[in-house]
Amino acid sequence: MEPVPLDQALRRVTAAPVIAPHPLPGFARSTVDGYAVRAADTYGASEGLPGYLTVTGAVQMGAAPEVTVAAGTAVAMPTGGALPAGADAVVMIEYTAEAMPGTIEVIRPVAPGEGVVRADEDAAEGQEIIPNGRVLRPQDLAMLAAAGVTSLRVHARPVVTIFSTGDEVVPPDTATLRPGQVRDATASALAALVTDAGGEPAGGGIVSDDPGALERALRDALPVSDVIVISAGSSVGTRDETANAVGRLGPPGIWCHGLAIKPGKPTLLAECGGPDGEPGVPVIGLPGNPRSALVVFRLIGMPLVRRVGGCPAPPPEPATRARLSRDLASATGRLDVVQVTVAAGTAVPLFGASALLSVLTEADGYIVIPEEATGLDAGTDVEVFLYA
Amino acid sequence: MEPVPLDQALRRVTAAPVIAPHPLPGFARSTVDGYAVRAADTYGASEGLPGYLTVTGAVQMGAAPEVTVAAGTAVAMPTGGALPAGADAVVMIEYTAEAMPGTIEVIRPVAPGEGVVRADEDAAEGQEIIPNGRVLRPQDLAMLAAAGVTSLRVHARPVVTIFSTGDEVVPPDTATLRPGQVRDATASALAALVTDAGGEPAGGGIVSDDPGALERALRDALPVSDVIVISAGSSVGTRDETANAVGRLGPPGIWCHGLAIKPGKPTLLAECGGPDGEPGVPVIGLPGNPRSALVVFRLIGMPLVRRVGGCPAPPPEPATRARLSRDLASATGRLDVVQVTVAAGTAVPLFGASALLSVLTEADGYIVIPEEATGLDAGTDVEVFLYA
Numbered sequence: 191m192e193p194v195p196l197d198q199a200l201r202r203v204t205a206a207p208v209i210a211p212h213p214l215p216g217f218a219r220s221t222v223d224g225y226a227v228r229a230a231d232t233y234g235a236s237e238g239l240p241g242y243l244t245v246t247g248a249v250q251m252g253a254a255p256e257v258t259v260a261a262g263t264a265v266a267m268p269t270g271g272a273l274p275a276g277a278d279a280v281v282m283i284e285y286t287a288e289a290m291p292g293t294i295e296v297i298r299p300v301a302p303g304e305g306v307v308r309a310d311e312d313a314a315e316g317q318e319i320i321p322n323g324r325v326l327r328p329q330d331l332a333m334l335a336a337a338g339v340t341s342l343r344v345h346a347r348p349v350v351t352i353f354s355t356g357d358e359v360v361p362p363d364t365a366t367l368r369p370g371q372v373r374d375a376t377a378s379a380l381a382a383l384v385t386d387a388g389g390e391p392a393g394g395g396i397v398s399d400d401p402g403a404l405e406r407a408l409r410d411a412l413p414v415s416d417v418i419v420i421s422a423g424s425s426v427g428t429r430d431e432t433a434n435a436v437g438r439l440g441p442p443g444i445w446c447h448g449l450a451i452k453p454g455k456p457t458l459l460a461e462c463g464g465p466d467g468e469p470g471v472p473v474i475g476l477p478g479n480p481r482s483a484l485v486v487f488r489l490i491g492m493p494l495v496r497r498v499g500g501c502p503a504p505p506p507e508p509a510t511r512a513r514l515s516r517d518l519a520s521a522t523g524r525l526d527v528v529q530v531t532v533a534a535g536t537a538v539p540l541f542g543a544s545a546l547l548s549v550l551t552e553a554d555g556y557i558v559i560p561e562e563a564t565g566l567d568a569g570t571d572v573e574v575f576l577y578a
Numbered sequence: 579m580e581p582v583p584l585d586q587a588l589r590r591v592t593a594a595p596v597i598a599p600h601p602l603p604g605f606a607r608s609t610v611d612g613y614a615v616r617a618a619d620t621y622g623a624s625e626g627l628p629g630y631l632t633v634t635g636a637v638q639m640g641a642a643p644e645v646t647v648a649a650g651t652a653v654a655m656p657t658g659g660a661l662p663a664g665a666d667a668v669v670m671i672e673y674t675a676e677a678m679p680g681t682i683e684v685i686r687p688v689a690p691g692e693g694v695v696r697a698d699e700d701a702a703e704g705q706e707i708i709p710n711g712r713v714l715r716p717q718d719l720a721m722l723a724a725a726g727v728t729s730l731r732v733h734a735r736p737v738v739t740i741f742s743t744g745d746e747v748v749p750p751d752t753a754t755l756r757p758g759q760v761r762d763a764t765a766s767a768l769a770a771l772v773t774d775a776g777g778e779p780a781g782g783g784i785v786s787d788d789p790g791a792l793e794r795a796l797r798d799a800l801p802v803s804d805v806i807v808i809s810a811g812s813s814v815g816t817r818d819e820t821a822n823a824v825g826r827l828g829p830p831g832i833w834c835h836g837l838a839i840k841p842g843k844p845t846l847l848a849e850c851g852g853p854d855g856e857p858g859v860p861v862i863g864l865p866g867n868p869r870s871a872l873v874v875f876r877l878i879g880m881p882l883v884r885r886v887g888g889c890p891a892p893p894p895e896p897a898t899r900a901r902l903s904r905d906l907a908s909a910t911g912r913l914d915v916v917q918v919t920v921a922a923g924t925a926v927p928l929f930g931a932s933a934l935l936s937v938l939t940e941a942d943g944y945i946v947i948p949e950e951a952t953g954l955d956a957g958t959d960v961e962v963f964l965y966a
Contacts, residue, residue: 196750196766197766197769200770200773200774212755214935214936215760215933216755216760217757217758219933221931221932221933223814249758250745250758251744251745251746251758251787251811251816252744252745252746252747252748252756252758252759253745253756253757253758254756254757254758255757255758268814268815268816269814269866269867270744270746270760270866270867270933271746271758272757272758283814307931307933307934311930311931311934312933312934312935312936313936319936319939320939327770327965327966328767328768328770328771328774328872329767329872329935329938329939329941329965330939331766331767331769331770332763332764332766332767332868332872332935332938332939333763333935333936333938333939334750334766335750335761335762335763335765335766335767336750336760336761336763336868336935337761338750338751338752338753338755338761339750340750340751356639356640356658357638357639357640357641358639358640358658358659359640360640362584362722362723362724362726362727362728363726363728364726365726367600367604367726368640368641368642369605369641369642369643369660370605370637370638370639370640370641370642370643370659370660371640372603372604372658372724373723373724373725373726374723375720375721375723375724376720377723378584378585378719378720378722378723379716379717379719379720379723380716381585381719382588382715382716382719383716385588386588386716399639423639426611426656426657426671427656428639428656478657478658479657479658480720480724484716484717484720505896505966506896506898506942506943506964506965506966507896507966508893508894508895508896508897508966509896509897509898510894510897511899542699543609543695543699544609545603545607545609545658545695545700546695546699546700547602547700547717547720547721547724548602548699548700548701548707548721550717550720550721551707551708551717551718551720551721553717554894555894576894577715577717577894578715578893578894578895578896
């Protein structure tokens with residue numbers, strides 16, 4: 191937990207409920223331009239038989255009323271002005287007319303409370319105005335500002351250390367590739383997804399396939415990380431080396447190695463290095479193919495980062511419904527994630543090896559074929575999760 | 579336009595298409611663990627009648643192949659390894675077995691290209707990999723990293739100067755309010771919405787209702803702003819003063835004053851201070867009630883900020899479908915924006931004066947009743963735009 195000033199609190203997660211320090215808005219306020227009155231003085235008023243009231247003053251914006259409203263009198267009110275004592279309603283100016291200097295006629299009755307918000311209508315003193323665990327949205331900042339809360343306690347952003355492995359992987363700023371080399375595409379995108387999930391990405395860098403190198407790097411990262419993510423290399427050998435290194439970090443250890451998801455099968459989930467009985471650091475070993483890695487991290491890593499960051503229910507994702515343009519095959523017992531473009535209500539699947547990034551950059555979103563399905567027919571109404 | 583490094587490019591808007599500087603991935607790559615072969619050598623292979631191939635070497639990750647594949651031979655391949663010359667496919671290891679040291683049997687034929695991505699399959703040299711005007715998503719950063727593009731030209735964030743007006747409005751850090759005073763709730767939320775729309779909020783501060791003060795503040799802001807937003811005060815007097823001040827800023831001038839939208843009717847749209855024939859700075863005068871102001875800015879201000887920021891089509895918003903819990907009345911010829919909570923597929927409208935912020939902080943999203951409707955019946959399937 192840490193304090194943040196209000197102007198840096200957008201999307202941070204509250205670590206405690208926020209309580210109104212005083213009633214809000216704090217005074218009975220007019221919601222219209224018009225006249226503060228005693229409602230009873232307007233009962234029965236109509237165009238044919240208006241009520242007549244003596245105007246005894248006017249309320250200024252931002253100032254305490256200098257006049258009170260007695261029976262048979264009215265006080266001119268701007269929208270947002272403080273209701274004078276004695277008044278219990280405000281007649282809209284549209285339902286009044288100046289009968290003679292200092293006197294208005296009222297052509298419509300108002301009920302008590304009409305044209306007014308009560309002094310505690312937005313919040314009573316001590317009332318919760320923002321719940322614990324709220325991912326702060328723009329309007330939440332408005333409420334906090336109204337309550338004078340300019341600093342608040344939020345969960346620290348979880349530090350997510352991102353490692354890339356593989357002897358073929360070189361930094362993105364490598365100008366010229368030698369044959370067989372590829373630039374590290376996954377780490378940049380993972381850092382962005384971590385940011386989107388409210389985390390703080392930490393660059394662990396590229397670790398060679400040298401046995402022991404990954405284990406050393408992970409041991410160094412454990413004390414300073416809330417979550418560790420490894421692009422685990424795409425070949426069987428590097429995947430095994432990742433599992434070995436993670437396994438040696440200590441209990442609780444590996445939860446699972448292999449998920450019934452396509453793409454993304456060779457995913458490893460573990461929890462490592464927790465002292466006796468204490469929870470450890472979650473470790474996600476992602477598939478080596480950038481596309482598989484990003485699909486799995488979106489489905490599993492982002493909710494995990496959010497949860498570690500104090501957000502029990504992830505905020506809503508953009509989604510739309512569309513008609514599937516063609517049949518899609520799928521094996522039962524396996525979740526399939528299919529990239530699609532969406533136009534004019536039609537979702538068109540994109541195909542290609544999971545090594546291809548262009549499938550992801552062309553996609554507008556993705557659909558999920560559930561485990562129990564054997565596929566989806568053309569024309570099926572599907573939910574498309576949209577990339578924002 | 580300005581250059582940004584890749585690790586700060588998330589959600590920035592490209593100011594030019596990005597072109598692949600060389601083919602991607604740059605070499606023919608295995609997509610599986612297995613053996614590089616000439617596909618023709620595997621034709622007709624089956625479990626009953628396997629093909630036999632001599633293993634002449636192995637490809638190392640990240641290195642150029644040191645061997646070539648001739649007829650009748652195979653080279654061991656890790657996933658992601660570079661395909662040796664002479665080979666045109668990779669047989670998955672699952673479809674092979676070691677027949678004797680140095681010889682494998684292949685039990686399934688492969689077609690040319692199987693198990694391989696071509697050297698230019700993700701992108702050919704000179705091909706557009708990211709279009710102009712793209713709001714960069716995590717996967718776009720992956721593609722840019724893969725292409726070695728670590729700095730790129732993006733549109734500058736539009737500077738959006740935010741003014742608050744009204745003699746009743748005091749800064750959020752005001753500890754104790756005098757009667758009739760309210761803290762500036764709108765500016766904090768507007769700054770957040772500007773950030774969400776890719777803009778750079780600039781705090782114009784609170785301007786008094788003193789005639790001339792707003793005009794002077796606007797004139798100072800014009801040369802350093804791409805968009806100006808004014809919480810225009812909630813009373814008729816301050817609204818008029820805003821319109822007068824904006825009107826004096828020079829042509830093209832006020833486009834419209836008053837929108838057929840609820841809440842949000844007293845909205846002013848203008849374009850000010852453009853030199854001869856040049857476009858001016860868009861100016862939005864928002865209603866004084868925080869809730870009305872935020873509703874209007876979401877619908878009109880955010881798309882404007884995005885467009886000024888080089889994004890022709892706004893990215894998708896979170897939305898869901900739900901059944902309306904009760905009848906909603908609406909006047910024809912007016913767009914109604916109704917705040918709702920959503921749970922278990924049901925949208926429950928929230929009511930309350932537009933001065934109340936609690937309606938917005940309680941809401942999960944909003945629905946729009948179109949101009950032509952006279953209302954919506956309970957049970958209607960509605961689209962809810964969700965606050966993320």
